Amino acid sequence: MTTVEPVADTRTRLLATALRLFSEHGVEGTSLQMIADELGVTKAAVYYHFKTKSEITEAVAEPGIRELDELVVEAAKHRRHGARVDHLLDGFVDLVVRHRVLVALFSSDPGIDAALAKSRHGVEGFKQALISIVAGGPEPDVTARVAAIVAFTGIAMAGGAPDLAEVDDETLRQELIGVGRRLLGRPRRRVC
C-alpha cells in the first residue's frame, strides 16, 4: 500500500457503491465493512473518508438536496407565474428521475430517515419555497396549496416507487410532467 490513491475518485466511487448497497440491502443492512469489501479496499480506507455510516448517508443525499435548493432559486427568477411553475415542475421531475435510486431509498428505507436530519431540513425548506412559488403569494389559498403538495410529494413518491422501477427514464419523465401539469393547472404541451 505505498501507491498514492486518488482521494477524490475513491470518495466518488465509495458513495456510488454505498448507494447501490443501500438500495440492495437497506441502510441498516449495509455495514462499512461491506462497502470496503465491495470497493476492494480496507475498512481503514473507508474510515479515511467517513467516520460513520450517517456521514456516508448524508454525503450520498447531498447532491440531490443541493440541486433542490438551486432549482427553487432559479425558478423564482422568472417574472411570470406560469414560467416559474414550469421551471420548478420540469426541474423537479428531471431531478427525481435522475436520482431515482436515491429517491426510492428516501421514500422507502426505514434506516435512512434517522441518518438524514440535515437533509430532511433541506427538503422541508424546498417544500416551503415551492408552495409559495406554485401557489403564488405569501397567503396562497387552500386549493392551490393542496394541489402543490399532492403534486410534488406524489411525483417524488412515484419517482421512487418500486412499482414503476421498470418504466424507462424518458417515459417516466413525460408521465410525471403530464400529471404535474394537470394538477397545477398548466396547459398541456408536447414534450419534445
Add this chain to the structure above:
Amino acid sequence: MTTVEPVADTRTRLLATALRLFSEHGVEGTSLQMIADELGVTKAAVYYHFKTKSEITEAVAEPGIRELDELVVEAAKHRRHGARVDHLLDGFVDLVVRHRVLVALFSSDPGIDAALAKSRHGVEGFKQALISIVAGGPEPDVTARVAAIVAFTGIAMAGGAPDLAEVDDETLRQELIGVGRRLLGRPRRRVC
C-alpha cells in the same frame, strides 16, 4: 393499588396517549416512562399491555392499516370501474383525514418506520391492490399507474403535511377529493 382496572379502557387510553406523545416528541423521543407518567400509572402498568415501544407503535397504527385492507375489499365489490374508483378515493380520503395525526407521524417521523415493518407490509399490499383497481386490470398502462400512485401517495402526504395542519377536516376532505378526481380522470361532482 387494590382496585381492579378496566383493562380494555386502559389499553385504549394508553394508545391515545402514546399517539399524542409520539406526535409531540417523535417516536424516538417518547419513552414508556413518559407514557406511564402522562397516564398517571406505573411503568409496570404499561408493561402489562405492551413489552416494547415497537408493540405500542404497531398497535397505534393497526386500526388504520386494517381500515385500508377493508377499503380495498369493499371497493372491489362494485361492478363498474368508476364506482370502484369513487369508493376507493372517497374511503381513502376519509381515512387519511380521520387519522391525520397518525398519517403525519407515518410520513414524517424518523423513528416510526423502523418500528413498523409489519404495517409497511400492509401499506404495500394496499398500494398494489389500489393500483390494480384504479388502473383497472392486471396489465394497467403506465399513464394510469403513474396517476394512481401520484394520487394516493400525494393524498396521504398532503393529509399529514404540517403545512396543512390548520386546515379543518371538512375543507381538507373536499380539497383532497377534488385533486384525486382530477388525477384519476373522474368527473367533477358537488360534495354535499
